Amino acid sequence: MKQTTPSPSTGIIETETSMDTTTAKKKLGTQEKYRYLTRDLGWEPSYQTKEAIYPYVEYEGIKIHDWDKWSDPFRLTMSSYWKYQAEKERKFYSIIDAFTQNNGHLNITDARYLSALKIFLQAISPGEYAAHKGFARVGREFPGVGTQVACQMQAIDELRHAQTQIHALSNYNKYYNGFHAFADQRDRIWYTSVARSFFDDAMSAGPFEFMLAIGFSFEYVLTNLLFVPFMSGAAFNGDMATVTFGFSAQSDEARHMTLGLECIKFMLEQDPANLPIIQGWIDKWFWRGFRVLGLVSTMMDYMLPKRVMSWREAWEIYGEENGGALFNDLARYGIRPPKGWDAAGEAIDHMSHRKIPDNI
């Protein structure tokens, strides 16, 4: 009897026995195997109509002719998801626990640094939770299995972010003022209502616009402008807890960014009629996201005892560099950079200091 030991990730072996007939199984490549484990799970319904099962995918005017053309760049099975995410969780909580046990908060440059984190807990963490709900919904409402699975994984990733953030900041709440009422004040603070408005608006949008708003505009175009200032600010000011959850969350973000980019590419390639709708959304959501970053700009320029860089510098490095490569690439579909991009560039000297008039 001849046997070959399989590689667990393919799960296919060739066996020959002298008693049974040869059963030589096909060696499936990653892409093909993933197809069997995801999109092949779906089926064309006949007892209910597709329109009844997926009622929200027509009204935005986006035309999709073939959901099978969706490409899954990160082909995570649930098995792998659980395995790798658990690895990240183990590392994350052991660092947070060590930080707490060693009174790590004593190492921050100055207690005034924590203003940055109070904004985070009130403006960003609720946004993570909103994104969790939004992705749960689109993870159900899209009629393509590959897209649904990617959205659902993002849904629990966002829940992860909300919870790891609350957990990381919990210790600060014990020793410093201003964190204690985050759940009560979340719905009431004028200053952070800009972030709330952003996410509520995205949730009120249809599934395609939601994907473009969050998956593409926020997670791809603008993510570095949120992540780098907060995380660098934390590192420069001795806040290990925040650096830890920042890095830990970012590894999920790579998957999210890729989902957002795939989504826009997919929509553009499915039908030329989608182009003007998508361009309109890019224009709207770039500007909405840029306004949210106003909170970050003020944080960078005013709230860090030890400053990392100015908002101006952050925009030049992370806004212009990132955006340039991306919109150069999307130009072949007919996409142009968002309206307001130039205004954002012009704002770098005063964004953090005053309100920009809306007629620019």
Next chain:
Amino acid sequence: MSTVFIAFQANEETRPIIDAIMIDNPEAVLHRDPAMVKINAPSHLVIRKATIEDQIGREYDLQELQINLITLSGYVDETDDTFTLHWNN
């Protein structure tokens, strides 16, 4: 021509991954920060499972990259043997 990049946490697990990437991408540029390593490349970057396995001395699943990944830029292509980033311009 646009730059692609990938960034990892700087720790013992990523050391051989970074070495492998620099071996397979002669035009890549490495930038080290205390907590993060960023690798830029002109329009294309490939990570090969075989090269990493040479570095670490065990079987490696490319999906393990995700544990220490911080961010990236470019379209992602994943096969059993390679993980590639590219722009089309």
Next chain:
Amino acid sequence: MQIDLHTLSIQPLRQGFDHLIRRFGDKPASRYQEGSYDIQAAENLHYRPTWDPDQELYDASITAIVMQDWYALKDPRQFYYSTYTLTRARQQDTAEANFDFVESRGLIDMVPAELREIALNVLVPLRHTAWGANQNNAFICGYGFGTTFTQACMFHAMDNLGVAQYLSRVGLLIGDTEALAAGKDAWLNGIEWQELRRYVEDTLVLRDPFELFVAQNVALDGLLYPLVYEQIVDRFLSSQGASSVAMLTLFMSDWFDETRKWVDSVVRIAASESDANRDLIQQWTAKWSHRASVALRPIVQLALNDSADDVITKELVSFKARMKKNTIEI
């Protein structure tokens, strides 16, 4: 000799967040509590959805069930993202080891052909049923109210995807890609599967999150799992010499045992809240479990033939007893 370990001890200003102190008292909260209670937006929602302007973005009235406090639906397992993922990671390790064990020793080839066929016929189409369960639980998470309830549903959705993928791998292992094609054909066209497929498609258009919870997690899975994984796989197939199949479906058996506690808790707490809730849940449970038992009958017959009716009757008795403990009489 006494050793005193001195660490720098600083008196905290407070023990926890305000909202948790109000709920649970002036003491440190658990991570489950911190990550679950009151983190959903509650007031001053900025917009109404364009996809259904009759709803609010977070809307307790989408369901006919009424709760004073939806956060009362605490998950007895206290799963938040971290504990959930760590638990499942351990289980998937065991599942991988089992698949490896069965594959590397060619154990499936040692199972008599007719039993291999029964395993394929029963299990492979269920990957589509599990995909329906995934979508339904994603719905309940999306449109349900209160994090303690909805997060558990999202975990349940991902679990069902995991089940669907394990079943796909069972199919590939026993019968290669042809088995998956045959299973899909049976799901779409096989006479034994149409009542169940109709059931699943009917649940996919239910828009009351709690009724959907009953139809999917209580009624359908409450009968499907004991019938398929306990009766057919663990009892029948194993006793006939196909216990290697039970190794491949271990995740599903363990998972049902664990999640049953949560499902029961949700039903019991919601039903105990009011007579109106209880009446509704009773109606839904009676209606959907009756349909489920009819839908599952031809599938159980695929394995158990003439003893199917007897097994189903016994299982319905167990189900009724289980519901009775949740204050639900059907």
